[in-house]
Amino acid sequence: MTPDLLEEGAQRAERLAELREQGLSGRTAGSLRAIYGRTVPRGQVDVAHGRILYLEDVSVSFDGFKAINRLSLDIAPGELRCIIGPNGAGKTTMMDIITGKTRPDEGTVFFGSTIDLLRYSEPEIAALGIGRKFQKPTVFEELSVFENLELALATHKGVWPSLQFRLVGEQQDRLLEVLETIHLKDSVRRRAGDLSHGQKQWLEIGMLLMQEPLLLLLDEPVAGMTDEETERTAQLFLTLKGKHSLMVVEHDMSFIRTISEKVTVLCDGAVLAEGTLDQVQADERVIEVYLGR
């Protein structure tokens, strides 16, 4: 044990104690540094093995139809992964499984190396640090933009804390920061239901950011956006990459070209191909699926 190692360990212990006091899990996407001989506190995501999400041999069928068929997929911390595939390939079902909405018939889903996601409910999975944007923008229409973001804020989510909740300075700053990021600063007091389609998409992304998730699942985030809005969304995702891990399902190829490093093609509930967009587009099997030869 060298003095700096001791020092480092002491700092880490302090940080963890602080986090535990706040009742929150660690909120960094994690580094690849292996930390030997350490214990991972309950609820903290262990990404020491370089993977934040593992799906292995996952299958689910609805009335005999195999929506997901022995799907295996993993995502690295800080990675931005695009998922493409024809309609009915199982993209949304896969997100349903990760977020606890659908239970798979078989297979394992792990968040980091230690958290078995199949044992948690939707709100618990959200609290662990997985945020999800739906295909159809889902915001709280009758509440204002401000109230939408405030509800999504990462804090205690029980009844009693909610009754006594007051937005404190630090949280206000966080809210302002997100408002700035999603370009809705001038609409703080507007009713969310009155926003345009693209703005609702952004508000929903903003709500995800308020949750400070480690992993963001985004189902068609630029559907219905103008070219300019799409461009800005691409910029946003590129700034998020590294700090968060992102899984983006999209059909817009030019959007994918702007943001992607690695693309996974799903077909019939399983991975068909994986690689850069160019590699994938040159793949015979992918061409066949898309063009239906």
Add this chain to the structure above:
Amino acid sequence: MNTTALPTPVATDLLPQKGPLLTRKGWSGVFVALILLGVMAPVLNLLLPAGHPLHLSDYWVGLLGKIMCYAICALAMDLIWGYTGILSLGHGLFFALGGYVMGMYLMRQIGTDGVYKSELPDFMVFLAWKELPWHWALSHSFVATLLLVVLVPGLVAFVFGYFAFRSRIKGVYFSIITQALTFAAMLLFFRNETGFGGNNGFTDFKRILGMPLATQEMRMALFVLTGLVLVGFYLWARWLVGSKFGRVLQAIRDAETRVMFCGYNPLPYKLTIWVVSAVMCGVAGALYVPQVGIINPGEMSPANSIEIAIWAAVGGRASLIGPIVGAFLVNLAKSVLTVTFPEFWLYFLGGLFIVVTLFMPQGVVGVVRSWRASGWKMPWSQRPATDTEARP
């Protein structure tokens, strides 16, 4: 976390701040209501002679007292239906449970002055019962009665709500089950052997806390008490819906899946507001029984519970004052119409519900609000600019 000193004034300027419980205008409204209830009504009823033009007759004291109990139910309905989007068609059950708890206390207060001169209530003597059934063991104590008025409806609501919400029963299915629940309870209470007084229920009360019930002063005291409880519950409800808790409820109403993916478990939220709502109804029932002088299983009939929903709808859901206004309007209309055209009342009620649902989804309060937003113009003079009102 690093706290680099950001210019906080910007934050406070830009972000809406948490508002006070009520606006200055709102507090004046509450103040006026308290003066009317606590000073004006007693003076006009007790001190002015019966022939005086401003005299408040006993008939009106009784009627308004009763309607204020209904208004509490409508307020409770609004919390669960208007704010949380869960339509209960079984709130009459909680009202009746509170009423029965208070009713049995009043029965015990009769003492040996009943027809059969027995310590036991008359209906039990009539059924040749020798002792009180176990579930009425605490009914002699006023303090226990007050506690049970809150606990019994609260516990029934908690148990029912826990299983219903945990099974994620929603929408019309939930409404039907609550309707069935109150119907089943009504059948149970109708039976003589269950010890709830059968179809006659409890009546012929004489005293409360040892004081005679049928005096003008006691009626006035109950009237004022009901009014204070109504105002108190209104303020409580305002506090609930003004907190983040209240906004989570509205969020559950608008997009429950999104609420879950934000990390909230909807179950404790729904359960809390469900129990609060049931308790409010129970208290309303307990205030109702000594004023009306009778409680019977008819209060649990499905139609009664549906009426509560109609009051809330007519007044305007998702505004707290709306249901109170609705309860007053509908019940005043009822007391007039059931006298003048008794056979048409139910048709009128049904028609009212259809008209309100089709043409006034925000209720009376919604109409007044959009009227105010248009600068108090007559509806026919603002035809060209209807976009403030015509929100689908």
